[in-house]
Amino acid sequence: MGLTLKVWRQKNTKAQGGFETYQVKDISSEMSFLEMFDVLNERLINEGKEPIAFDHDCREGICGMCSMHINGRAHGPWAGTTTCQLHMRAFKDGDTITVEPWRAEAFPVLKDLTVDRGAFDRIIESGGFISVNTGNAVDANAIPIPKDKADAAFAAAACIGCGACVAACKNSSAMLFVSAKVSQLAQLPQGEPERATRALNMVAQMDKEGFGSCTNTGACEAECPKEISLTNIARLNREFIRAGFTYEK
Amino acid sequence: MKWSQFFDTSIGKKILVGATGFFLCSFVLVHLAGNVQLLYNDGGKAFNSYAAFMGHNSLIQFIAWGLKIVILLHAIIALQLTFSNRKARPVKYAINPGNQTSSWFSRQMAVMGSILLIFIIIHLADFWWKFHFGNVPTINYDATGEPVKDLYSTVQYAFKEGWLVALYVIGMIGLSFHLVHGFKSAFQTFGLNHVKYNGLINFIGVWLFGILIPIGFAAIPVVIFFK
Numbered sequence: 001m002g003l004t005l006k007v008w009r010q011k012n013t014k015a016q017g018g019f020e021t022y023q024v025k026d027i028s029s030e031m032s033f034l035e036m037f038d039v040l041n042e043r044l045i046n047e048g049k050e051p052i053a054f055d056h057d058c059r060e061g062i063c064g065m066c067s068m069h070i071n072g073r074a075h076g077p078w079a080g081t082t083t084c085q086l087h088m089r090a091f092k093d094g095d096t097i098t099v100e101p102w103r104a105e106a107f108p109v110l111k112d113l114t115v116d117r118g119a120f121d122r123i124i125e126s127g128g129f130i131s132v133n134t135g136n137a138v139d140a141n142a143i144p145i146p147k148d149k150a151d152a153a154f155a156a157a158a159c160i161g162c163g164a165c166v167a168a169c170k171n172s173s174a175m176l177f178v179s180a181k182v183s184q185l186a187q188l189p190q191g192e193p194e195r196a197t198r199a200l201n202m203v204a205q206m207d208k209e210g211f212g213s214c215t216n217t218g219a220c221e222a223e224c225p226k227e228i229s230l231t232n233i234a235r236l237n238r239e240f241i242r243a244g245f246t247y248e249k
Numbered sequence: 250m251k252w253s254q255f256f257d258t259s260i261g262k263k264i265l266v267g268a269t270g271f272f273l274c275s276f277v278l279v280h281l282a283g284n285v286q287l288l289y290n291d292g293g294k295a296f297n298s299y300a301a302f303m304g305h306n307s308l309i310q311f312i313a314w315g316l317k318i319v320i321l322l323h324a325i326i327a328l329q330l331t332f333s334n335r336k337a338r339p340v341k342y343a344i345n346p347g348n349q350t351s352s353w354f355s356r357q358m359a360v361m362g363s364i365l366l367i368f369i370i371i372h373l374a375d376f377w378w379k380f381h382f383g384n385v386p387t388i389n390y391d392a393t394g395e396p397v398k399d400l401y402s403t404v405q406y407a408f409k410e411g412w413l414v415a416l417y418v419i420g421m422i423g424l425s426f427h428l429v430h431g432f433k434s435a436f437q438t439f440g441l442n443h444v445k446y447n448g449l450i451n452f453i454g455v456w457l458f459g460i461l462i463p464i465g466f467a468a469i470p471v472v473i474f475f476k
Contacts (some may be wrong), residue, residue: 006343019343069342071344072342072344072345072346072349073346073350098344100343100344103338103340103341103342104337105336105337105338105339106337168346168350170334170338171337172334172338173259173334200250203258203259204250207258207259210336211259212259212333212336212338213259213262213263215334215358215434216355216430216433216434216437216438217351217352217355217356218351218355219346219351222349222350222351223350230437231442234437234440234441234442235442236260237260237264237438237439237440238440240258241260241264241439241440243250244250244255244261249250
């Protein structure tokens with residue numbers, strides 16, 4: 001198939017960016033969206049032009065690196081899918097596809113479609129961890145955990161930190177990400193020692209990074225490639241209220 | 250975390266918006282129950298004595314002033330959040346998903362809230378200010394009783410103006426669209442998202458606060474206009 005691509009090009013964080021239009025031909029419907037970009041980049045390199053910078057790593061939907069806003073949708077039109085798992089059969093011959101980077105004050109554009117998601121790392125550093133004793137690994141089933149709690153914690157742990165929630169939110173809110181990390185740990189006995197400080201510190205760091213607040217539109221849940229649920233945001237709110245009202249420091 | 254820090258976080262501010270929002274939801278219920286008396290065919294006896302009671306009871310007056318503070322708090326904090334949310338995305342997308350990923354109502358909270366705020370200011374200037382500080386004729390229903398201010402006739406007269414009726418209907422459309430999302434959103438902010446209650450919360454938010462109450466309010470000026 002042949003396509004018209006309108007791609008955001010930006011030299012560096014400070015430079016003024018803009019859209020450039022490219023025509024691509026002979027794209028197979030079985031190609032992934034990133035492979036289509038590989039084809040285009042090969043051509044740009046052969047023509048002596050600067051290839052389009054975009055993030056990618058595992059290309060099997062689990063690393064959370066790919067981050068394209070495709071025709072107004074984070075990770076493109078398919079639900080529960082990362083950009084690398086989006087295939088060209090999602091488009092028709094002759095389509096025009098507009099590709100933009102994640103847009104948020106907290107995610108500055110580094111180059112073209114690559115953004116700096118370091119803000120997420122700093123949020124994790126502020127509380128997204130548990131304390132464990134060193135030494136031999138403990139027996140996996142030493143602590144009894146109800147199956148439904150283990151499942152809910154595991155579903156939250158599926159978050160790959162790609163930032164699609166921030167990209168999809170009209171407020172650039174990171175609540176779905178933070179709530180997934182808090183939910184993963186707060187529901188398990190292992191997460192209990194830091195339960196209060198985790199909620200307080202991660203929310204404080206989230207605000208400090210310049211993410212917006214949540215207005216419960218649900219766009220994050222709709223766009224999340226790992227289908228993290230809004231119930232996690234309610235849990236984060238509960239954890240934060242509980243800590244704020246009862247934690248003595 | 251100190252209280253001052255807690256209520257300065259994004260979630261802390263949202264809790265204030267949600268709590269004041271719940272108070273305002275309870276207010277619209279009470280306000281509609283009182284206003285329905287405007288449609289009685291009793292020459293305003295029930296409504297005027299109700300208005301006199303509300304205007305003179307000191308507990309009600311205390312709550313009424315509290316209500317104005319709550320409205321201001323709700324609006325100021327929500328606008329503050331709206332502006333910081335705008336700042337969180339300095340460069341806008343060329344293409345937005347529209348209704349594909351979120352409901353239209355959920356994205357228009359600030360717009361509908363602003364329409365409501367303007368409406369409330371006009372509404373207060375129109376009737377509350379007149380009733381308390383303006384010249385409202387008095388009427389005496391009982392030869393031995395105290396004369397009461399005839400707010401009923403003032404309202405009946407005011408709603409003969411087509412543009413004012415239209416303004417009230419627009420205000421109530423704003424209320425409807427604001428509460429369709431706002432009621433259930435406040436529950437989510439307080440952390441209440443549970444399969445056993447979500448259906449009921451959604452039902453009350455949409456049908457009672459989003460549809461029935463705004464229609465009830467809007468019906469009063471419309472009925473008076475066509476009477």
